[in-house]
Amino acid sequence: MDFAYSPKVEALRTQVRAFMDTHIVPRIRQWHDEVSAGQYPVSFMETLKDKAREEGLWNLFLPHLRDDEPGTRLTNLEYAPLAEIMGRVSWASEVFNCNAPDTGNMELLHMFATPAQREKWLKPLLDGKIRSAFAMTEPAVASSDATNITTSIRRDGDDYVIDGRKWFITNAAHPNCQIFIVMGKTDPDAPSHSQQSMILVPRDTPGVKVIRNIPVVNHVAPEGHCEIEFKNVRVPRSNLLGEEGSGFALAQARLGPGRIHHCMRSIGAAELALELMVERAQARTAFGKTLFEHGTVAEWIAKSRIEIDQARLFVLKAAWMIDNVGAKDARKEISMIKALVPTVHTAVCERAMQVFGAMGLSPDTPLADSWTWGRALRFADGPDEVHLQSIARMELKTQPYAPGKDNPYLTPSV
Incomplete structure (x- = not known):
């Protein structure tokens, strides 16, 4: 189980980061201004989508693209770090035609649509036209x-x-x-x-x-x-x-990879929140010290780094399992990341908001919007409680209780 990024993925990460820095990040304010003024879709979205497609950064999420379909065929493990980069800006994934819920719907149509359904609905979705x-x-x-x-x-x-x-x-x-x-x-x-x-x-x-x-x-x-x-x-x-009668099975097929996508975008959002927190903690002074020099803030930064890296490795493991054993056999890991990652996302955002003070509650940072979406993800694709119950049931099956059978690790004194 090797999670090191291959040269191919490293090249794509560099390319996606450069695209984000050059074409998306400079338009964040314009996106907010146009949406606030009631203009949606925003005026530049189709231009950016055309540019992403020209650069080969299109439909990155679908491992089983056919030769006649537009996109870059990547495994879930290969796509995961790219989704993380896109997650730094809430609307960025649409530029690459990798946005939910279209990704999950394209996967469903790809697996189960008739030829006529593929022609009428899947093709324009893959082309980003609808x-x-x-x-x-x-x-x-x-x-x-x-x-x-x-x-x-x-x-x-x-x-x-x-x-x-x-x-x-x-x-x-x-x-x-x-x-x-x-x-x-x-x-x-x-x-x-x-x-x-x-x-x-x-x-x-x-x-x-x-x-x-x-x-x-x-x-x-x-x-x-x-x-x-x-x-x-x-x-x-x-x-x-x-x-x-196949609807339940189709829903399960749709949700597995989609949860990987959501989780990696969440990790990207949490990573950005940590970057902003670290920058603010060094730049802001209170009571004669930078915020970083106050022990609580330093602890928040350390905990955030630990939690993000743990979550990323866990999601990469789940992606690897979907690629190698299928979503059905990876269902426990999928539920585990879905229950874990939104909580990490909101925790890091909340710490960053606190470090920014009142500014963290305002539109002057992306933190409040990011926290809101992280909180919503605790319901999306199934609430935390359902996933935790599923995990517990699967865990109990691996170690069923046997009445009368003593565990050799227990050594009662009487």
């Missing part, structure tokens, strides 16, 4: 348990009819979002993990209504985390993704 959304979570049920989903997908002749309500659907407010992958129940009487199916619903289908763009910790994302009503939405049966 955006997409994944509609699973519902307001009325605990959607961390996908068997609770109530949205119905019922056959009616040559069509399916969809009724239900979804929320926190990322990308649904993006003007270029043209397709939803909707998860619902096609057979409520089937075994619990065979009731769900996924279906492709074009954004402009009659009966699809975006109710609102929900603020996250009172922060409104321009791409949206929306509440959506599906009321008597009719699509042809050819829009079914995979087979009836």
Whole structure:
């Protein structure tokens, strides 16, 4: 298990860093100004996407690209450090066509779409011409348990009819979002993990209504985390993704690599927060000393470095396992990084915010926005508690309790 970056990956890291420094970081203020003025997508996004594609920094996330598809074929382990660099700026991954939830949706379509579905939806997504959304979570049920989903997908002749309500659907407010992958129940009487199916619903289908763009910790994302009503939405049966009853399995296939992507971007955001904290701790003076000379701040810096490096190595291990044994056999490691990394992300951001004082709460640094997104990630792709329960169950299976069998390491005195 070797996590050293290969010469190929080192070259790509250098290239991505240079692209970020030259084309993305100088536009951070412009991005905020345009979004604040209601201009979204921002005016320069397509120009940057064209430039990234020209430089070969395109669709880096998909290991099984075909020869006729645009992009750079990388393993999860190779892509992970590139995602970390992109994570330093919240909107940067879109420039490289590596943004969620489009990445997960492209993976689903790549694995399970029919030739017609690939041509209509996957091709423009791979080309960065459209955006997409994944509609699973519902307001009325605990959607961390996908068997609770109530949205119905019922056959009616040559069509399916969809009724239900979804929320926190990322990308649904993006003007270029043209397709939803909707998860619902096609057979409520089937075994619990065979009731769900996924279906492709074009954004402009009659009966699809975006109710609102929900603020996250009172922060409104321009791409949206929306509440959506599906009321008597009719699509042809050819829009079914995979087979009836395969929705739960498809969701698991989608979430494995996606969690690697989220976690590495989080590590990039935490790394930036640490850099800002270190800089501030040396530049700011209080009570006759630089902040670094106060023991508490030095301890925060040390803890942050330890936690970030631990988290990075753990994510690289999970990426290596997905590449070598598959997401199913790496499910414990995937759950472990998903439960760990957002907590590290928010902890480092919070320390950095404290070092910056009141400025850390303002838009003058990226820290408050970064903390907000890190906090949201403790729910995205499953809340911490669900992952911790899964980890515990898998751990107990490796060491089942045997009544009457004494552990030789226990030496009771009586």
